[in-house]
Amino acid sequence: MTEAGPTPPAVETRGLERIYRIKPRPVTALAGVDVRVEPGEFFGLLGPNGAGKTTLIKILTTLLLPTSGSARVFGFDVVSETKQIRRIMNMVAGGEQSGYGILTTREQLWMFSQFYGLGTREGWRRVDELVELVGLTEQREQRVSTLSTGQRQKLNVARGLLNDPWILFLDEPTLGLDVGAARAVRELMTAWRAAVPGRTILLTTHYMAEADELCERIAIVDRGRILAIGTPAELKRRVQRESIFRLEVDRLAAGARALAPLPGVVSAVPASEADTGREAAGRGTVAITLVLRDDAALGGVVGALGELGARIVALRKSEPTLEDVFVELVGRGFEDEAEGDGARPPMPGAEPAAPGPSHTTHPHEPGEPSDEPLAT
Amino acid sequence: MNALVHRQTAGPREAARWNRGRILANNLRSVAGRAYPRIAGLAREPSWVFFEILLPFLTTSSFVFVYRALAAPPEYVGFVVLGGAMSAFWINVIWMMAAQLYWERDQGNLELYFAAPMDLMSVLFGMAIGGLVMSSTRGAVVLVIATLLYGVTFSVAQWALLLAVFVLTLAALYGLGMVLASLFLMWGREAWHLTQLLQEPVYFVSGLNFPVGRLGFLGAMAIATLPLAVGLDAMRQLAFAGSAVTLGTPTPEVEALILVAMTIVFLVAARFALRTLERLARREGRLVTRWR
Numbered sequence: 001m002t003e004a005g006p007t008p009p010a011v012e013t014r015g016l017e018r019i020y021r022i023k024p025r026p027v028t029a030l031a032g033v034d035v036r037v038e039p040g041e042f043f044g045l046l047g048p049n050g051a052g053k054t055t056l057i058k059i060l061t062t063l064l065l066p067t068s069g070s071a072r073v074f075g076f077d078v079v080s081e082t083k084q085i086r087r088i089m090n091m092v093a094g095g096e097q098s099g100y101g102i103l104t105t106r107e108q109l110w111m112f113s114q115f116y117g118l119g120t121r122e123g124w125r126r127v128d129e130l131v132e133l134v135g136l137t138e139q140r141e142q143r144v145s146t147l148s149t150g151q152r153q154k155l156n157v158a159r160g161l162l163n164d165p166w167i168l169f170l171d172e173p174t175l176g177l178d179v180g181a182a183r184a185v186r187e188l189m190t191a192w193r194a195a196v197p198g199r200t201i202l203l204t205t206h207y208m209a210e211a212d213e214l215c216e217r218i219a220i221v222d223r224g225r226i227l228a229i230g231t232p233a234e235l236k237r238r239v240q241r242e243s244i245f246r247l248e249v250d251r252l253a254a255g256a257r258a259l260a261p262l263p264g265v266v267s268a269v270p271a272s273e274a275d276t277g278r279e280a281a282g283r284g285t286v287a288i289t290l291v292l293r294d295d296a297a298l299g300g301v302v303g304a305l306g307e308l309g310a311r312i313v314a315l316r317k318s319e320p321t322l323e324d325v326f327v328e329l330v331g332r333g334f335e336d337e338a339e340g341d342g343a344r345p346p347m348p349g350a351e352p353a354a355p356g357p358s359h360t361t362h363p364h365e366p367g368e369p370s371d372e373p374l375a376t
Numbered sequence: 377m378n379a380l381v382h383r384q385t386a387g388p389r390e391a392a393r394w395n396r397g398r399i400l401a402n403n404l405r406s407v408a409g410r411a412y413p414r415i416a417g418l419a420r421e422p423s424w425v426f427f428e429i430l431l432p433f434l435t436t437s438s439f440v441f442v443y444r445a446l447a448a449p450p451e452y453v454g455f456v457v458l459g460g461a462m463s464a465f466w467i468n469v470i471w472m473m474a475a476q477l478y479w480e481r482d483q484g485n486l487e488l489y490f491a492a493p494m495d496l497m498s499v500l501f502g503m504a505i506g507g508l509v510m511s512s513t514r515g516a517v518v519l520v521i522a523t524l525l526y527g528v529t530f531s532v533a534q535w536a537l538l539l540a541v542f543v544l545t546l547a548a549l550y551g552l553g554m555v556l557a558s559l560f561l562m563w564g565r566e567a568w569h570l571t572q573l574l575q576e577p578v579y580f581v582s583g584l585n586f587p588v589g590r591l592g593f594l595g596a597m598a599i600a601t602l603p604l605a606v607g608l609d610a611m612r613q614l615a616f617a618g619s620a621v622t623l624g625t626p627t628p629e630v631e632a633l634i635l636v637a638m639t640i641v642f643l644v645a646a647r648f649a650l651r652t653l654e655r656l657a658r659r660e661g662r663l664v665t666r667w668r
Binding site: 007008010018020039055058061062063064065074075076083084085086087088089090091093096097098099100102103107110111112113114115116117118119120123166167198 | 409421483
């Protein structure tokens with residue numbers, strides 16, 4: 001039996017607010033969040049620690065009540081229709097140590113399968129399929145207490161897929177994982193969505209590259225507010241007012257300054273101090289950060305380089321990163337977050353970030369200046 | 377279909393619609409699922425034989441020697457052996473069942489239990505059944521060893537009633553454990569300290585090692601409030617029928633009715649406490665979240 005009419009949004013919140021009544025002062029974790037996630041989307045919530053991401057996930061997974069506003073998951077209200085939501089969702093968090101160390105990998109998953117109502121045999125069959133899928137076949141009879149962090153997280157992912165959820169909430173799922181394990185988790189998520197059309201994933205992360213790689217749309221969250229929503233490309237376009245290229249040239253005797261007066265060129269400077277040194281010495285390949293008003297100006301630059309007797313070794317267009325978008329929106333980077341837990345580690349499994357250009361940012365106007373740590 | 381595709385449903389709205397049969401099956405399976413780690417643990421960590429059987433057996437033995445030294449009626453040795461066997465359940469309720477949700481929260485399991493579709497009462501039932509299996513093993517071992525070692529002779533006239541009282545005692549005891557589990561989670565360390573404080577007085581008034589009727593008014597109060605006290609007293613009366621020792625307590629039939637009432641009250645209270653707990657957890661946002 002099917003229901004008439006279109007499937008409601010996977011997630012829809014309106015004016016969602018959550019205030020923690022803690023001493024000495026109440027803390028606003030969500031300050032009027034409006035977000036809509038379509039069925040089948042891979043949607044990311046990107047923000048620093050304390051931004052309100054986890055609070056939003058806890059409300060959507062029915063673990064927390066909103067203070068005001070509304071939130072629905074596939075049309076079910078998170079306050080009054082909790083059982084319906086719990087039947088079609090699952091969640092996996094980074095650093096999760098759930099379960100019982102005395103059980104084996106298979107037993108642990110079977111136990112959780114029973115909580116989702118799978119029959120005994122059906123549960124074992126599903127467990128065996130998932131154990132193989134996540135690459136824990138060798139550890140299937142191993143006690144959970146002896147699994148490595150990465151294996152444990154694969155186990156958690158398998159648990160999250162046991163009931164074949166229509167929406168899967170992933171709260172920092174690669175936190176603390178090594179390169180291989182993090183990549184494996186990301187690949188699993190991508191494969192799952194590809195194999196089971198219509199399933200929705202809501203991911204929270206503070207790894208920008210992870211959000212960029214996985215998510216179709218991203219909401220940038222800070223201090224309980226959604227600052228921007230869009231595809232990664234849309235968000236990046238917000239900060240890209242000029243075209244930026246990394247140009248590597250030989251034999252440019254006149255130096256990068258020779259390019260600056262050309263039509264359409266905003267600036268042309270050596271990409272690093274080392275390049276400045278090589279340019280001054282007149283030896284070797286020099287990398288130049290070339291900022292143009294638009295791509296059309298590139299032809300003139302290439303022509304001028306030929307006339308100057310220079311040889312182009314490499315030319316690559318530099319894309320802004322989501323971090324640039326965050327800085328543009330908030331006026332500070334993730335690392336600047338006062339109540340963060342120290343330096344932000346690089347995303348496990350990510351390629352080292354190319355030295356990108358510094359994009360023009362405008363003085364920010366933070367929405368809610370506050371020294372309060374936000375409980376999430 | 378592969379591991380990534382489990383059940384084909386037309387859509388999320390349809391998948392969320394469960395009939396009563398499916399809800400019941402989900403809860404029954406959850407009971408079995410949660411009982412499983414306890415039962416599996418029995419075989420995997422045999423150290424419990426030492427800690428939960430041999431050590432407590434010493435306490436029982438010491439009382440046996442005291443009664444023999446005092447030339448107490450032989451039934452008293454039987455009383456203390458029965459008390460020793462039943463103490464397994466009491467310890468399980470107080471030490472494991474009561475602290476279970478608190479421990480589950482710190483492990484990160486409680487959040488997953490709340491987020492799963494089953495009723496949390498099923499999880500508590502599962503914990504209780506797992507604990508029951510564990511404690512029954514211990515109780516049975518203590519009973520058999522002590523009976524053989526100290527030559528206890530049972531005289532049972534009403535086997536059916538004895539069995540019924542035993543089952544009712546366990547139902548009431550684990551009902552109490554389910555209430556305590558929620559209270560422990562809500563009150564945390566304060567509840568833990570209170571239990572520590574009350575442990576010996578409760579052991580005393582439960583009459584684990586002597587007939588509770590000897591305590592007069594205090595014993596009557598214990599029979600009215602503590603499932604172990606009333607259950608143990610009824611079982612002593614039934615297991616040593618025609619004993620020359622007058623216990624001075626209500627008949628086993630009356631005590632069975634007290635146990636029925638206790639079971640109902642504790643189960644209703646456990647359900648109420650769990651609902652309160654869930655409401656508080658969702659409102660406050662801290663009860664299900666482990667300490668970090």
